[in-house]
Amino acid sequence: MNFKRDIATRTYSGFAIAALLILTILNILLQIGPPDIQRAGDQLLAMSADDGVANAVTSVVVYFRGFDTLGEIAVLFIAALGIGLMLSAHNRTTHEESNYILKKASRMLFPMIMLFGVYVMIYGHLSPGGGFQGGVIVASGVLLLLISREEFEVPHSVISALETFAGISYVLIGLIGLLVVDKFLGNFLPNNISQMGMLFSGGVIPLIYIVVGIKVGSEMSMIVQNLIQRSDDD
Amino acid sequence: MTGIIILFSFLAVILVAFMSIIQKSLPDAIILFMGVGLGAVVLFFVFQAPDVALTEAVIGSGISTLIFLMALKHLKAEHEL
Numbered sequence: 001m002n003f004k005r006d007i008a009t010r011t012y013s014g015f016a017i018a019a020l021l022i023l024t025i026l027n028i029l030l031q032i033g034p035p036d037i038q039r040a041g042d043q044l045l046a047m048s049a050d051d052g053v054a055n056a057v058t059s060v061v062v063y064f065r066g067f068d069t070l071g072e073i074a075v076l077f078i079a080a081l082g083i084g085l086m087l088s089a090h091n092r093t094t095h096e097e098s099n100y101i102l103k104k105a106s107r108m109l110f111p112m113i114m115l116f117g118v119y120v121m122i123y124g125h126l127s128p129g130g131g132f133q134g135g136v137i138v139a140s141g142v143l144l145l146l147i148s149r150e151e152f153e154v155p156h157s158v159i160s161a162l163e164t165f166a167g168i169s170y171v172l173i174g175l176i177g178l179l180v181v182d183k184f185l186g187n188f189l190p191n192n193i194s195q196m197g198m199l200f201s202g203g204v205i206p207l208i209y210i211v212v213g214i215k216v217g218s219e220m221s222m223i224v225q226n227l228i229q230r231s232d233d234d
Numbered sequence: 235m236t237g238i239i240i241l242f243s244f245l246a247v248i249l250v251a252f253m254s255i256i257q258k259s260l261p262d263a264i265i266l267f268m269g270v271g272l273g274a275v276v277l278f279f280v281f282q283a284p285d286v287a288l289t290e291a292v293i294g295s296g297i298s299t300l301i302f303l304m305a306l307k308h309l310k311a312e313h314e315l
């Protein structure tokens with residue numbers, strides 16, 4: 001049999017196969033009737049009322065989709081790793097003098113940005129936000145320090161220790177959940193619905209979000225530092 | 235009141251996006267692109283998605299603007315535009 005056909009035949013056969021696949025998928029889709037639950041959001045809202053977390057989005061992201069969140073953090077870690085590999089070989093050589101106003105303002109703004117980041121992280125189960133947003137806010141505070149002080153550098157050892165700690169604790173919390181309640185990232189801490197809205201509520205979810213915040217914050221700080229150093233270099 | 239805010243934000247987002255496209259200088263275009271993100275933050279908040287609004291404010295307006303500006307600075311140093 002001759003496998004080397006001319007281009008026109010291959011194109012037409014490709015179109016034919018694509019059309020066949022689309023028709024098959026359409027056939028399957030048409031055979032499935034309308035589902036009982038019209039919207040997934042209603043179902044998730046009904047489920048999130050059980051676990052005592054005031055913020056339903058956090059409940060979905062951390063509790064029902066906790067494994068996906070672990071994957072997202074792995075993606076961010078790989079991105080930080082790639083940026084570090086490509087850009088971090090260049091050390092900062094030139095010291096541009098920062099603006100005087102920026103220097104003085106950063107002294108006042110930096111604690112507030114850090115405080116807001118930690119607040120968003122810790123109150124992720126009560127108010128909008130959470131680990132990802134809080135971590136990036138902390139990293140933007142680090143960015144302010146980097147552009148306002150020439151001599152400042154993020155200490156590598158602290159960052160790697162924080163990141164390792166956060167990653168290991170996320171998996172450990174998941175494994176403890178697997179051992180105690182037979183579910184990866186299961187809720188093994190007491191979560192009373194009567195305490196919904198308190199700071200200590202929602203069982204294991206605040207812990208996971210704090211860990212996520214530490215990890216995202218350290219990774220984003222490293223990314224920001226690599227970008228700034230590289231562009232100061234040239 | 236909410237309708238006025240929504241209408242104003244939509245118009246502002248469209249206007250700022252258009253101005254960002256027609257800018258001649260790249261830093262101005264990047265700063266205007268940040269304005270698109272800020273308008274989107276207001277819209278997300280009005281449409282009751284505060285989590286998305288916070289993410290957009292932090293990542294869409296903050297970090298991505300930084301990345302664009304740093305890339306621009308690097309390009310300028312390399313090619314002397």
